[in-house]
Amino acid sequence: MTPNVPTVAERSPLAREAVDLVVGPPAAQRSGSASPPLMAERDKDHLISCLPPPETKRWSSRRKAAVVVATRSGLLSRHDACKRYMLSLEELASWERALDQNGIPGLRATRLQIYRDVPPRKR
Numbered sequence: 001m002t003p004n005v006p007t008v009a010e011r012s013p014l015a016r017e018a019v020d021l022v023v024g025p026p027a028a029q030r031s032g033s034a035s036p037p038l039m040a041e042r043d044k045d046h047l048i049s050c051l052p053p054p055e056t057k058r059w060s061s062r063r064k065a066a067v068v069v070a071t072r073s074g075l076l077s078r079h080d081a082c083k084r085y086m087l088s089l090e091e092l093a094s095w096e097r098a099l100d101q102n103g104i105p106g107l108r109a110t111r112l113q114i115y116r117d118v119p120p121r122k123r
Contacts, residue, residue, distance in 0.1 A: 051075075059109075
C-alpha cells in the first residue's frame with residue numbers, strides 16, 4: 001500500500017500557481033492523439049529539457065521554482081537535483097519552504113529578509 005503523499009497542487013495554492021507558470025497545463029488539457037504512455041514519455045523529455053541548465057550560476061525565482069516543481073512532481077529526485085545543480089539539501093529545502101509560504105516572489109534573493117520576518121500568508 002502506498003502512502004498518501006499530497007501532490008504539488010494539493011500542498012499549497014501558491015505551489016499550484018508555480019506549477020502552472022513553470023510547467024504549463026496538465027497533459028489531460030493538451031490536445032493530441034498520442035497514446036498515454038508515449039505522451040507521458042514525451043512530456044517527461046520535454047519537461048527535463050525545460051529545466052534550467054546544470055551549469056546555472058544565477059538563480060532567478062522562476063528557475064528555483066522549476067527545480068522545486070520538478071522534485072515534487074517526481075521528474076527529478078531531490079538527490080539528483082542537488083547533484084545536477086550543486087545544491088545542498090538544506091538549500092533545496094529552503095526553496096521549497098519559500099515557495100510554499102510566499103509563492104514565486106518568496107524565492108527572490110533580494111526579498112529574503114522581508115519574507116523571513118513576516119508570518120505565513122493566509123490561504
